[in-house]
Structures are given as C-alpha cells and as structure tokens.
Amino acid sequence: MDILEERGVKIPNAVLVKDITKGTTADEVCTFLAEYGKISKVEFIDKLTPALHHVLIVEYNSGAAVIELRKILPYTHICEITQATHTICDLAAVCAEELSKAQTLTYLSELQKLAKITGKDYATVLTGVMSLLGQSVTGHCSSSGQVKMPPDGESEDTGPSEEHSHHHSDPAAQYTPRPRSAFPAEAAPEFNPPEVQRYVVEHIVKNDDLSLHSSSHRLRAFSGRLPRPQHESDYDTWRSGVDLLLKDSSVSDLQRSRKIFESLLPPAADTVKHLRADTPPVTYLQILDSAYGTVQDGDELHAKFMDTFQDAGEKPSTYLQRLQVALHLTVKRGGVPATETDRFLLNQFCRGCWDNTLISELQLKQRKSNPPTFAEFLLLLRTEEDREAAKALRMKQHLGSAKPRVTTHAQYAYTATEEKVPRDPLTTITQQLTKQLADIQKQLALLTAAQASPRQSTPSKSTHASKPGNPSRNSGPKPGYCFQCGEDGHIKSNCDNDPNPSLVAAKKRQFNQKQQKWQKSSNQSLN
Known part of the structure; x- marks a missing residue:
C-alpha cells in the first residue's frame, strides 16, 4: 500500500473502484460518487496489490461522504454508455483486509521456520502461540469489561455471553480459550521459549514492510490491439511471463487462470470470457495461442533468422539483441535445437555484422567451437563499444575536432561518430x-578535344575570300x-x-x- 502513501491519499476519506480504466467510464463513475460529497482527488492506479489491477481511488474532502456511502457499500455500478460493471468498495476496509491477510500468511510461514529451527513439532509451536493469543484476547476483553473471567480452577462450561457473541465476527474472538488448568503458567516456557518469542517479535517487526511486498507473479497487460498501445506488451513477451507463472509450483491452477484472465484486456479478454472460473490455464493458452501466437513453422522462422542482418547505423549490441529475439522464437517453434542456441547466435552474428574489425579484435570466429552465452556475448560487445566511444571522446577533446571517419571498417559498419546521424551506405x-x-x-x-585539333597551315587570302562561309574561320x-x-x-x-x-x-x-x-x-x- 506504499503507493497510496506516495500519492498522499487519505485512506479514511476515500473509496476504491475496481476494474476500471481512464476515459468515459471513469468520468461517469466520478459523476455518480460526486453526489455524496465534494471530491478532492482522483487517482488511477495500474496495480494496487497483486489481486487489484486497474483501480480508481476517489478521495473526498470530508470523511462524512464515506460514512454515508458505507450504507450501500460494496456497491455495483453499471455505466449507462458502455454497460460496464464496476464495484465500489470502502478503501479502508480493503486495505485492512489485504494487510491482515499478508501479515497472517507471513506470520504462519515464520512459525514453520521456527519449528524447524528449534526442532519442535509445528503443531506444538502453533498450539503454544494460540494459547498466548487466547490469553491476550481474554485479557483485552476483561480490561474493557466485556467478558468476566471465571475464577481460578473453574472451567468455562457456560455458553458465550451476549457481549462475546457480539464480537463473533472477529476471527480472533472466535477462538475459545481452554481452561487455565490445561495451560498452567509453568508450561508456557515449554511451548514458547523466551528466545523463540524474542525471535518471532524481532523478525515480524523487521519484516513488517517486506510482508506487504511479498513476491508474486505479475503479468503485464495484453489486449491484442493493433497498433499495440505503448503501455502494453506484445504477445510473445506476455506469453513468456505466463510460462514463468506455470513453472511456479506454489501457485494453484485456479490462481494461474485468475492471473491470466486479470491481465487480459479487450479484445483478447473477449476471446476467453466464455470460459468458466475453474477452467485450467492450459485451456486459456490454447485459445490465446490460436488467436495471437506465431503461425510460422520452425523452418520458416529459421530462414528468417538467417536473413537477419545488421542495419545501417545499428550498434553491434543492438543487432545481437534483435538476433536473440528471432532465435528464441525459432527455438520455440522447433526450428533450432535449444542446446545449439549459442552456436547459431555466434555464427549468424559473424555473418550479419558488417564491422569486420570488431569481429577480428574480439576473435569471434575463433570462438565458434566454444561459443559464449548470450549474456557473456552481449557484455563483451557493450564493453568494446564503450571503449571505442571513450576513445573517440578522448580524441575529440585532444584534437579539438570530431573523430575522422574510420576507413578500415566496412562501409556498413557502425562507428561511434555515426551514432547521432545515421548515414545511408548506399x-x-x-x-x-x-x-x-x-x-x-x-x-x-580533354583527350577527345586534343585528338580532334587538326594541324592545318594558315590558309591564303584568296582561299578565305573565295569561301567566306568556311567553318574553320567563322x-x-x-x-x-x-x-x-x-x-x-x-x-x-x-x-x-x-x-x-x-x-x-x-x-x-x-x-x-x-x-x-x-x-x-x-x-x-x-x-
């Protein structure tokens, strides 16, 4: 919830609208909410929590508007223009629920680690912690005058009091503590050694903020629209994120299907909206692959990869990254074995890069028997490019002029002086x-004129007089x-x-x- 604090949102004075985007729909919802009070701030957030995407935060000047709205919250609002359905919730309630859920899961995970560290059974450690929780709740109720504790030695065999039933909705209040004889005071250290209690408190306090940002797979938005919006990913990039999600064994199929569906926007979302909520993720991907996946086979992609050459003014490192994308797609379609990617990448780079000097200096052709990985290759090229750029800068500072054109490089090769103004080699x-x-x-x-000049003697006066139209004279x-x-x-x-x-x-x-x-x-x- 740090994003709310960064944007200065007053949580008690705000409501949350789920599954909404900027535009006419947001304006219509704000018009509806303005009927309950004056709105001071409207914030659109792409992702508030792992489960909340594309939400609208509407903050009022006064909390009285939210108190009035709570009578109907959560409220389902249907837009008149687009017929889109949005859920309006109390922001304070949503934040409390999300924080409580995250902290509870983190606390239980830490208890499992504690059981492993101390060598005790997890059920034993959990029983001791529940005992402390029960005593804490009972003590809190006694101090507030809501529950009267029975005398020592007596068991709580009576039914719940009226005040206790009033707090039945609280999960902690649902726990009924055992008689005190079941948990004698001298038994507490056995279940909760002092060092264990200190470790729990210190670790929970230290990781309080980290628990709110627990690692989770977040899929970027994909709609399948052309031209592709700038804030969305292409299908191959989106599909790579789904592959990582499928490999996470801690995520259930239901959660995977939910994350896939939440990341889709129309028209891609329309292709799978007829599926049921419990549909396995493989069914979603089959439909989406058929609609947006690559239809070229491996041989065609391999041929396309072999025809990928360095463009005019393109850096060698940029060209290598473009080759990697084409090769990855070829491998997915079976055009190139996955074990031969490094060799194919190096061979095509040596074929398609026009900077022969760079290839010779890095001895890339000599490394074909033991090609580097893509990460090593990319770092090697970027290091060499940075070295050349630094050298060009030193030369410019020393000579006081731009670096002269490198004539030893091929016509099409990239040089540091050509980065800002690409030059067409043709x-x-x-x-x-x-x-x-x-x-x-x-x-x-000149040669023709010299050969055509005749060596003529000076003509006589009679000749000129008889032929006044002689072209040699006129x-x-x-x-x-x-x-x-x-x-x-x-x-x-x-x-x-x-x-x-x-x-x-x-x-x-x-x-x-x-x-x-x-x-x-x-x-x-x-x-």
Missing part, C-alpha cells in the same frame, strides 16, 4: 561513383563546360550535380580569353 557509394564518373568524363573530353572555340556545375564533358540539361557558381564563373572567364585570342588570330590571318 548514398555514400552512389556519391563516390558519381564523382569518379564525372572525373572520367572530364578526362575523356565557328570559333566552343565552351565545353556545364553552365550549372562548371564540369567538362556534359551540358546543363544532363547535369545531376549541385550548382557551382564559382567554378562556372571561372570557366566563363577562361572561355572569354580563348575567344578573344581566336578572334585576334583570325583577324591577323585575314590581313
């Missing part, structure tokens, strides 16, 4: 090839460069490069100088 290769192609076209254009030099990027070998309409105004201006000046020289030489030849 784009990088395309840019490199485009640049190389532009250089080749430039060299080819055509002049050509630009030969792109008006967009300034590169040679192509024109603007076929250019895919980014604009480069500075290079275009430089090429234009060179072309103007060539044109002026040609015109000058042409005029001299005419003269």
Whole structure:
C-alpha cells in the first residue's frame, strides 16, 4: 500500500473502484460518487496489490461522504454508455483486509521456520502461540469489561455471553480459550521459549514492510490491439511471463487462470470470457495461442533468422539483441535445437555484422567451437563499444575536432561518430561513383578535344575570300563546360550535380580569353 502513501491519499476519506480504466467510464463513475460529497482527488492506479489491477481511488474532502456511502457499500455500478460493471468498495476496509491477510500468511510461514529451527513439532509451536493469543484476547476483553473471567480452577462450561457473541465476527474472538488448568503458567516456557518469542517479535517487526511486498507473479497487460498501445506488451513477451507463472509450483491452477484472465484486456479478454472460473490455464493458452501466437513453422522462422542482418547505423549490441529475439522464437517453434542456441547466435552474428574489425579484435570466429552465452556475448560487445566511444571522446577533446571517419571498417559498419546521424551506405557509394564518373568524363573530353585539333597551315587570302562561309574561320572555340556545375564533358540539361557558381564563373572567364585570342588570330590571318 506504499503507493497510496506516495500519492498522499487519505485512506479514511476515500473509496476504491475496481476494474476500471481512464476515459468515459471513469468520468461517469466520478459523476455518480460526486453526489455524496465534494471530491478532492482522483487517482488511477495500474496495480494496487497483486489481486487489484486497474483501480480508481476517489478521495473526498470530508470523511462524512464515506460514512454515508458505507450504507450501500460494496456497491455495483453499471455505466449507462458502455454497460460496464464496476464495484465500489470502502478503501479502508480493503486495505485492512489485504494487510491482515499478508501479515497472517507471513506470520504462519515464520512459525514453520521456527519449528524447524528449534526442532519442535509445528503443531506444538502453533498450539503454544494460540494459547498466548487466547490469553491476550481474554485479557483485552476483561480490561474493557466485556467478558468476566471465571475464577481460578473453574472451567468455562457456560455458553458465550451476549457481549462475546457480539464480537463473533472477529476471527480472533472466535477462538475459545481452554481452561487455565490445561495451560498452567509453568508450561508456557515449554511451548514458547523466551528466545523463540524474542525471535518471532524481532523478525515480524523487521519484516513488517517486506510482508506487504511479498513476491508474486505479475503479468503485464495484453489486449491484442493493433497498433499495440505503448503501455502494453506484445504477445510473445506476455506469453513468456505466463510460462514463468506455470513453472511456479506454489501457485494453484485456479490462481494461474485468475492471473491470466486479470491481465487480459479487450479484445483478447473477449476471446476467453466464455470460459468458466475453474477452467485450467492450459485451456486459456490454447485459445490465446490460436488467436495471437506465431503461425510460422520452425523452418520458416529459421530462414528468417538467417536473413537477419545488421542495419545501417545499428550498434553491434543492438543487432545481437534483435538476433536473440528471432532465435528464441525459432527455438520455440522447433526450428533450432535449444542446446545449439549459442552456436547459431555466434555464427549468424559473424555473418550479419558488417564491422569486420570488431569481429577480428574480439576473435569471434575463433570462438565458434566454444561459443559464449548470450549474456557473456552481449557484455563483451557493450564493453568494446564503450571503449571505442571513450576513445573517440578522448580524441575529440585532444584534437579539438570530431573523430575522422574510420576507413578500415566496412562501409556498413557502425562507428561511434555515426551514432547521432545515421548515414545511408548506399548514398555514400552512389556519391563516390558519381564523382569518379564525372572525373572520367572530364578526362575523356580533354583527350577527345586534343585528338580532334587538326594541324592545318594558315590558309591564303584568296582561299578565305573565295569561301567566306568556311567553318574553320567563322565557328570559333566552343565552351565545353556545364553552365550549372562548371564540369567538362556534359551540358546543363544532363547535369545531376549541385550548382557551382564559382567554378562556372571561372570557366566563363577562361572561355572569354580563348575567344578573344581566336578572334585576334583570325583577324591577323585575314590581313
């Protein structure tokens, strides 16, 4: 109940609404409760105790509203819009019941341990404790004037008094103490040695808070809705939690079925709501596996696992975790033997990870005969990634600039400098090839121009005069460069490069100088 204390809930002034979610239904219930008094606080709690999930705590300004509500509590409220049914309870009564149940179970468990430690029979120790409880209850009733103790030596053979029957609902009051002669004062140490009593008191006080948080299996909520809500788990994760619950021998089948049903939300809950309360958990799982389980067989999942490769910008450790999830599903469907998981995981990581330098430094291929476990493998990768990141940070601090691109790694490998801005390897290769192609076209254009220049002698004046339209005299030099990027070998309409105004201006000046020289030489030849 610590969550109530953390949120500052005044338990005597509050009521609890079971099995409710945020939204229209909660608003309608609050509207109903507001008729009994002014509401000061409304708290939605996903899990209050192992048995109470999705509850709404409604706190009033005054406890008078709760006193008025207790006349009808527990109350079943049916929403008009959704027809959903919710139970409204007194929060103080629920807390008292849950705490009493938890402490009682813990106390009985400690008594069993005490019997084992002291070597006494559990029934003997329990009888002695019950004797003390009976004397405590009798003494309390005597001090309050409700029960008159019989004189020493007389047995309590009379029926229960009116006052005693009035407290019959109290479990402790139901215990009828034996005559005092059955438990003489000198026999008390035999049943309850001082060291045992001291151990019980110290241990119960020390573990008072821990008893409220006794370990229990808690299943995350699952509804089967698509897209999956953020606060819910996928079916495989939910199913793994159920598997752990089934392996706990201390939980009965009825409790398992109840926990499974309580963790389901519509529409998944609708698929099993027709089952009876005593239906075994295996029946629940058969229906849910048919509706939400993986339908691919082991061979298909194995092939899918073998086609799982490292994505661009993905850390090796993240890639390994993604491989583990795919491999676990493959093992469940019989695609890979459970005893070979470590070997398959290492082999596929070496195939699908593009960082060959990392594989070589960690000598992963040499470990195929004795592969590490998933936990060891993951720790190994994360340690190496942390070492590389720390080294990159030291280099940046020392050089005052970002770490240069690691050219020894493969094109697709993850590097520490690429963590924030993922780089598409296909784009990088395309840019490199485009640049190389532009250089080749430039060299080819220069070579073609040099071979096409004829070695002609200066024509005579009569030749020029007879052929005024001679192209060798009138055509002049050509630009030969792109008006967009300034590169040679192509024109603007076929250019895919980014604009480069500075290079275009430089090429234009060179072309103007060539044109002026040609015109000058042409005029001299005419003269």
